[in-house]
Amino acid sequence: MICETKKKLALAAVAIALGGGMVSAQKKGADYPIQPVDFTQVHVHDNFWMPKMELNANVTIPYVLDKVKTTGRIDNFLRAAKKIPGDKLTTYTFDDTDIYKVIEGASYALQVKPDPKLERYLDTLIAVIADAQEPDGYLFTFRTINPAKPHEWVGTKRWEKEEDLSHELYNSGHLYEAAVAHYKATGKKSLLNIATKNADLLVRDFGFGKEERYPGHQVVEMGLARLYRSTGKKEYLDLAKFFLDVRGPRPGQRPNEYGQAHKKVVDQHEAVGHAVRATYMYAGMADVAALTGDKSYLTAIDHIWADVVNKKMYLTGGIGATGAGEAFGAAYQLPNMSAYAETCASIANVYWNNRMFQLHGDARYIDVLERTLYNGLLSGLSLNGQQFFYPNPLASMGQHPRRDWYDCACCISNMTRFLPSLPGYVYAQNNNDLYVNLFMSNTGKIQLPVTAVNIKQETEYPWQGTVAMTIDPAKEAQFALKVRVPGWALGKPVPGDLYQFTSKQNKPVMMTLNGKPVAYTMEKGYAVVNRKWKKGDKVQVHFPMETQKVLAHQSVKDDNGRFALQRGPLVYTLEWADNKDSSVQNILIDKAAPVQAQFRNDLLGGVMVLNTTGVGAKRQVNSDALIKTSQPVTAIPYFSWANRGTGEMMVWIPYEESAAKPKPAPTIASTSKVSASVTSKTMLLALNDQAEPANSNDHANLYFHWWPKKNSLEWVQYDFDSEKTVSESSIYWFDDAPFGGTRVPASWRILYKSGNEWLPVKTTTQYEVAKDRYNTVKFEPVKTTAMKLEVQLPENHASGIHEWKLK
Numbered sequence: 001m002i003c004e005t006k007k008k009l010a011l012a013a014v015a016i017a018l019g020g021g022m023v024s025a026q027k028k029g030a031d032y033p034i035q036p037v038d039f040t041q042v043h044v045h046d047n048f049w050m051p052k053m054e055l056n057a058n059v060t061i062p063y064v065l066d067k068v069k070t071t072g073r074i075d076n077f078l079r080a081a082k083k084i085p086g087d088k089l090t091t092y093t094f095d096d097t098d099i100y101k102v103i104e105g106a107s108y109a110l111q112v113k114p115d116p117k118l119e120r121y122l123d124t125l126i127a128v129i130a131d132a133q134e135p136d137g138y139l140f141t142f143r144t145i146n147p148a149k150p151h152e153w154v155g156t157k158r159w160e161k162e163e164d165l166s167h168e169l170y171n172s173g174h175l176y177e178a179a180v181a182h183y184k185a186t187g188k189k190s191l192l193n194i195a196t197k198n199a200d201l202l203v204r205d206f207g208f209g210k211e212e213r214y215p216g217h218q219v220v221e222m223g224l225a226r227l228y229r230s231t232g233k234k235e236y237l238d239l240a241k242f243f244l245d246v247r248g249p250r251p252g253q254r255p256n257e258y259g260q261a262h263k264k265v266v267d268q269h270e271a272v273g274h275a276v277r278a279t280y281m282y283a284g285m286a287d288v289a290a291l292t293g294d295k296s297y298l299t300a301i302d303h304i305w306a307d308v309v310n311k312k313m314y315l316t317g318g319i320g321a322t323g324a325g326e327a328f329g330a331a332y333q334l335p336n337m338s339a340y341a342e343t344c345a346s347i348a349n350v351y352w353n354n355r356m357f358q359l360h361g362d363a364r365y366i367d368v369l370e371r372t373l374y375n376g377l378l379s380g381l382s383l384n385g386q387q388f389f390y391p392n393p394l395a396s397m398g399q400h401p402r403r404d405w406y407d408c409a410c411c412i413s414n415m416t417r418f419l420p421s422l423p424g425y426v427y428a429q430n431n432n433d434l435y436v437n438l439f440m441s442n443t444g445k446i447q448l449p450v451t452a453v454n455i456k457q458e459t460e461y462p463w464q465g466t467v468a469m470t471i472d473p474a475k476e477a478q479f480a481l482k483v484r485v486p487g488w489a490l491g492k493p494v495p496g497d498l499y500q501f502t503s504k505q506n507k508p509v510m511m512t513l514n515g516k517p518v519a520y521t522m523e524k525g526y527a528v529v530n531r532k533w534k535k536g537d538k539v540q541v542h543f544p545m546e547t548q549k550v551l552a553h554q555s556v557k558d559d560n561g562r563f564a565l566q567r568g569p570l571v572y573t574l575e576w577a578d579n580k581d582s583s584v585q586n587i588l589i590d591k592a593a594p595v596q597a598q599f600r601n602d603l604l605g606g607v608m609v610l611n612t613t614g615v616g617a618k619r620q621v622n623s624d625a626l627i628k629t630s631q632p633v634t635a636i637p638y639f640s641w642a643n644r645g646t647g648e649m650m651v652w653i654p655y656e657e658s659a660a661k662p663k664p665a666p667t668i669a670s671t672s673k674v675s676a677s678v679t680s681k682t683m684l685l686a687l688n689d690q691a692e693p694a695n696s697n698d699h700a701n702l703y704f705h706w707w708p709k710k711n712s713l714e715w716v717q718y719d720f721d722s723e724k725t726v727s728e729s730s731i732y733w734f735d736d737a738p739f740g741g742t743r744v745p746a747s748w749r750i751l752y753k754s755g756n757e758w759l760p761v762k763t764t765t766q767y768e769v770a771k772d773r774y775n776t777v778k779f780e781p782v783k784t785t786a787m788k789l790e791v792q793l794p795e796n797h798a799s800g801i802h803e804w805k806l807k
């Protein structure tokens with residue numbers, strides 16, 4: 001049992017560490033003081049992760065292998081090798097990496113379960129890659145296919161546009177990751193030789209006094225560190241360090257915050273810019289710090305980590321608040337419906353936090369890792385293994401379908417490589433300290449200096465909080481078992497004060513050894529039992545898995561007056577399919593409402609749902625008072641949403657009326673059938689949802705737009721169910737200047753249907769194009785069954801609409 005004092009001490013330690021940004025990693029040998037237990041040594045057999053990893057191996061990996069072929073990505077390599085004619089390229093200069101990433105994923109999967117057919121197929125792919133490599137090691141199909149006419153993102157000379165968009169080094173980084181994985185899985189050096197030949201070229205070309213350029217999209221730093229560990233070649237580590245140190249402001253150039261080159265990396269203290277690039281870089285900085293002992297990188301990433309967890313992380317562990325630049329937002333800028341929270345950024349967040357743990361040995365990093373893993377990362381993959389999310393928003397009106405494929409497929413191939421590596425995050429060791437970080441039924445084999453240990457976990461996690469462990473050392477030996485006590489089990493959902501539970505966690509964490517309560521100490525979030533262990537020792541831990549309501553820091557204005565539901569590591573959400581009238585945005589729940597957990601075998605592959613009672617709110621015509629009706633409300637785990645088609649979804653539930661989004665009162669607009677001159681129909685919802693925008697550039701409010709069209713005549717139309725008399729129209733334009741591509745229209749007008757004709761209304765006031773307010777036009781009353789809004793787009797921009805009302 002954890003007594004109150006120990007709990008307080010542990011929390012105090014977290015507070016001190018957070019406030020001080022302290023550096024505690026020591027240089028031990030030349031790598032992380034704490035080493036993960038390789039995933040090949042851990043066999044997961046639970047009911048939660050195992051089916052997902054099998055789905056990845058049996059469905060997603062073959063699916064992605066097929067997709068990289070049918071979308072022409074393999075043809076890129078064949079063309080570069082002159083095996084097929086022509087100079088056609090696929091869309092993006094990082095398309096080669098999808099092949100590398102799926103090879104990496106397939107290699108991990110091979111280590112878990114041998115598959116000779118898959119292994120032979122990888123051999124074939126690798127031979128194709130080898131043929132596309134230039135004699136000196138350069139490997140980048142987007143130039144090699146036709147150096148005289150490369151892709152527009154690629155310079156006339158090698159590396160020329162690397163800092164911009166060519167992604168040459170990004171391709172190299174993923175090649176190295178794949179190569180090491182393939183080598184470890186098969187013992188074959190075929191891909192590793194391609195990788196080292198390429199890395200040797202980079203070593204020759206880059207460095208101070210040579211090509212002094214930084215990677216436009218980071219990842220090569222981590223790749224080089226891994227290649228260094230695998231080959232022992234110090235030049236690779238030196239080059240990784242160079243790629244970090246060469247970043248920084250350039251005289252005469254605008255500071256590149258988007259690409260984390262606005263300052264020297266050691267002078268960066270806040271997370272800025274493109275979230276995936278940034279987080280891959282922070283992980284690379286951790287690698288280089290661990291391998292070189294250079295503490296200046298550590299100070300920087302300690303500060304940046306505190307900035308992210310205190311101010312820039314969604315409750316789901318997702319990072320990157322805004323689609324503009326796929327980037328971190330300002331402090332506390334965490335909009336829900338427009339949340340970007342790219343799947344790749346969640347994967348990057350796991351990589352980074354695991355490295356922070358390996359440096360500091362503190363459970364708070366695994367708390368962040370676990371939160372990300374079970375929520376913002378897992379939501380990226382559908383239950384059928386063949387549909388995906390790129391952004392992972394926390395609210396939806398139904399405009400967020402999962403997709404079978406994205407032209408920019410980074411998140412899809414990243415998922416294939418991450419999932420099978422998961423068992424490698426369960427255990428870690430430092431001399432004779434054995435860390436248990438994640439909970440899932442598995443058997444693990446760990447070689448401590450003092451003895452080999454077999455360890456077994458049996459648990460129904462994340463649905464139940466009991467974990468039974470059997471410790472089987474090869475011989476009786478003294479070592480420390482360090483079991484992570486998740487922050488949520490101690491009443492602290494995250495390190496820092498960004499999120500907190502509404503009620504104290506009163507139930508204690510229980511721990512027994514061979515059936516009896518055991519004395520242990522709390523160290524950095526771990527329950528530590530240091531003793532002589534013998535064969536068959538049984539440890540049982542029980543984490544109190546209560547449903548908790550979570551509040552966000554008051555500075556997160558998008559979550560004001562709202563709470564979220566969490567149970568164990570899982571964040572919950574309301575989804576249309578489980579709730580009255582397929583609506584959830586209009587639901588309000590009392591902050592004190594009791595919530596019951598119920599396991600539903602029949603739902604979403606078997607999930608724990610949360611049941612409670614709330615009210616559905618509706619607006620009425622001619623009164624500001626809401627109509628509120630009591631109704632049962634059901635929440636599902638966030639990761640499982642959007643597996644039953646599209647519709648409303650909401651993580652942050654209003655408990656205050658001011659935060660609620662009541663169902664619109666029936667108006668001419670809200671009861672109309674909407675159509676428009678666009679292909680994406682999900683946007684049509686925006687026009688008559690009666691959600692009031694804060695301003696024209698409000699991305700958190702659903703909006704309609706014609707981007708990327710420009711300079712054309714477009715329309716939207718309302719069809720009525722019966723003839724109506726209309727004499728006024730009000731439009732709130734969407735305009736995302738200066739960074740976006742949408743502006744108020746060049747001109748516009750209103751038409752009404754008269755028989756089979758469309759006639760312009762006779763206005764008595766002006767057609768206006770003002771921003772940040774409604775543009776109301778009055779006209780002589782018309783009796784009609786349909787109205788049309790005709791919009792002339794500006795010469796160089798699209799236009800968009802938040803709301804269109806009629807009276």
Ligand SMILES: [Zn+2]
Binds near residue numbers: 343344410411
């Ligand atoms: Zn991605």
